[in-house]
Amino acid sequence: MRRILIVDDELEICRSLSELLQESGFQAFFTTEAQEALALMQKSQPDLLLLDVRMPELGGIDLLKIIKEQQHDIPVIMITGFPSFQTAVTAMRYGAINIFPKPVRFQELLREISTLLDRREARSRQNSLHPQTMPESRSQEMKKINETLTRVARTDAPVIITGESGTGKELVAQMLHRQSRRRKEAFVKVNCAAIPDTLLETELFGCEAGAYTDAKSSRAGKFEIAHQGTLFFDEIGDMDIRLQAKILRVLQEQEFERVGGHRTFTTNTRIVAATNQDIVQLIKKGAFREDLYYRLSVVEIHLPPLRERKEDIDILSHYFLETFNKLYGKKIVSMSPHVRSLLLHHDWPGNIRELRNTIERAVIFCDGREIKECDLPEQYRNLSSGSEAQNYEAAIEELDRERILEALRLSDGIKSHAAELLKIHRKTLYNKMKRLGLE
Template sequence: MPEHTILIVEDERNLRRVMAAWLEEEGFATRAAENAEDALEQFARNGADLVVTDHRLGSGRNGLDLMHALKAEHPDLPVIIVTAYGNVEHAVEAMKAGADHYLTKPVEEADLVALVRNLLNRSGHALPTQQPEQNFGIVGESQAISELLHTVELVAPAPSTVQITGESGTGKELVAHALHTASPRANEPFVAVNCAALPAELIESELFGYEKGAFTGAHQSRPGKFEEAGKGTLFLDEVGEMPLAMQVKLLRALQEREITRLGSHRPQPLNARLVTATNRDLARDAEEGRFREDLYYRLNVIPLHLPPLRDRVEDIPLLARHFLEQFAHQLGRNPPALTGEALSILQSYPWPGNIRELQNVLERTVVMTRGDTIGPDDLPSTLSSPPASGKADFTTHHLPTIERQVVIDAMEKTNWNQSRAAVLLGISRKQLRTKMKNLGLLGSEGDEEPEGGSGSLPSD
């Protein structure tokens, strides 16, 4: 594998040497320069695959000047700008000017290595292979998953904020749990909050807590999620749905590293590590004013991206086996095996709902299949005629269709006997009839199924 070269531009000699040592231990070659002029000369002679440069370089040109000079000739060259601690304004300036990412001082080894690998991987470079020691319950052997797991191991010990991006159903909360489990905070609380599920008027009290009498109905004091997380991890899911007014308060809490309950004037230290997740393009939302730009950069210190399932089809056999074993165990059965034809169907389908959709499909298939194998006929017919776009939100758009198909399949397998179909589905007959009514599957003959137990399927 070709060796990748990182050019480190830093006027502090010790930091220059330390960063070089960190990257060389990871398998990269390094070159170092103490100012912009030296860096340009070195790049002209030897080139580099990525540049890490301090924003301030003493006398002469600064890091942004160097970046502009390099990108004028090599626009695709990844550049990381290092800024003073807490100076988000410089970070925002650097990113707007064309930097690919930023780091704040004091630089953490894990952050530097993770960002270098992240940017080189995104640029299509074959990286030095690093086998993760654990999988943290994340199933897969693809290059994307191996890189993700290695990054989790790298950044978990650091206190840095991590932002996880990816489509719905890709397993963002599972990765947040992995970051917590692999960190020194593993014995502290892991607290998850879905920002999209909280009404705008309640989100501040949920996160920061409140004192008795702070508002109507506050009959007793209550800690918020930041306090509940303590020295552990606070996971903010769907952070892109947070109202703008609340974004300001979250930004202030992160800047000052303290929180204050509603109705109180006593600030408390913010000790939790923050991990956020979103399926939105927050960079675009920030550009268009739907998300605070300064908060975006505060949250996006270490970015982790989960690829959609359609981009890691080599993991589908492992995932399928995992889910089949899991659901069969719950039912007290031996896990059925997938035939080659069935596996081919699973690998050909675009999975717009990602892993969550695959999990739902296989759970339903295990429940409905009594044999030792699962063939093409045992899978939902929707898998053979996928939706036109692989990017639809399956979980919100298609679940009623799948539920309807599950009920129909159960009825067909029991010759339209509602009582037997209910047993097959693991629900009561009354629950089945309620589902059938809601799905438009009850005939017009009345509430009771005909003598002999078979019912009728209404025409669509």
């Protein structure tokens, strides 16, 4: 029986949703305490989570971030009594599939849950999908970044990757590792924002038996596990400043001790760090060590937000469409002009992650061969103004122009070769060039 965990600080909502779900054939259980939800998830392994946005102590968005760090694939639907577009986008940004306002329209929620779980079960019968590469960017800035990555990957230089949440910092770190001489060794990730400060030291350095009450046996930390490989510090800006001093020592001396131990371990680990915060401002506030920053930032790579590389929205959308077509066994061939317009004109505060989540949900709920506005999460519908809709054709033409110019550059101006790169007939290319004034 499919299991659903409800997390809401209002007991009556928990009870009513639980009863309705059980009447519909689900096994439902709930908690009004956000902190208890993590323990329940470990114990009961739910198939889907219904999560309230506003809760005391630990908010729903913060809990969502922790859950997604621990269990990437579990579908999460948010519910809120204070709906807003910004709340919806923030939830999608951190991995929620959708958000429902209170009072919840149960039949719509039930349809969403059933569809998501049907697709998840189909997905579990296939190999897990974790894209390791992305399509080639049309953005000149991203092309320069890719050139930098190729150069830096061959070295052991520490790298710090900056950029907003969802811009692909972890993917860049993985690319650095895969292109390095350490690629056959471990790539180990630690999220400094998801692990409490009191546990992060043990997570990094390991501990000896008896180091603290629950330490019944010795265990290795991330530095030992990543020996000869790459250790990726995600959200390093959230690391406690006292722990930063110990990280600096490891970088300088390549040695450390486990918590509660005296034996010195050596480590040969490449360090890659990432943050969505302004490190310079953190240094000024005394929240980040300047010497650690300079040690980490031998090479600094800044990833631009998606709103500053809108020429990539169309190509990324179709890449994710093909990706989720394969994953869910769909045969969707396109997106409607209005959907493409919505995607092009949205600001994407959640960046590539938000776009990926949006396309995944659209693929799941699309029953035809073209994604339409009704397949998008509700908060994305009717976003474009009349003037934006009128500018849609101009935006598409500009994308076509850039693609053609790039293909001509790569093919040294030979149109037949450019047509092959674009996977279109050469006559089609000639017609497009004539229409766009590129002859």
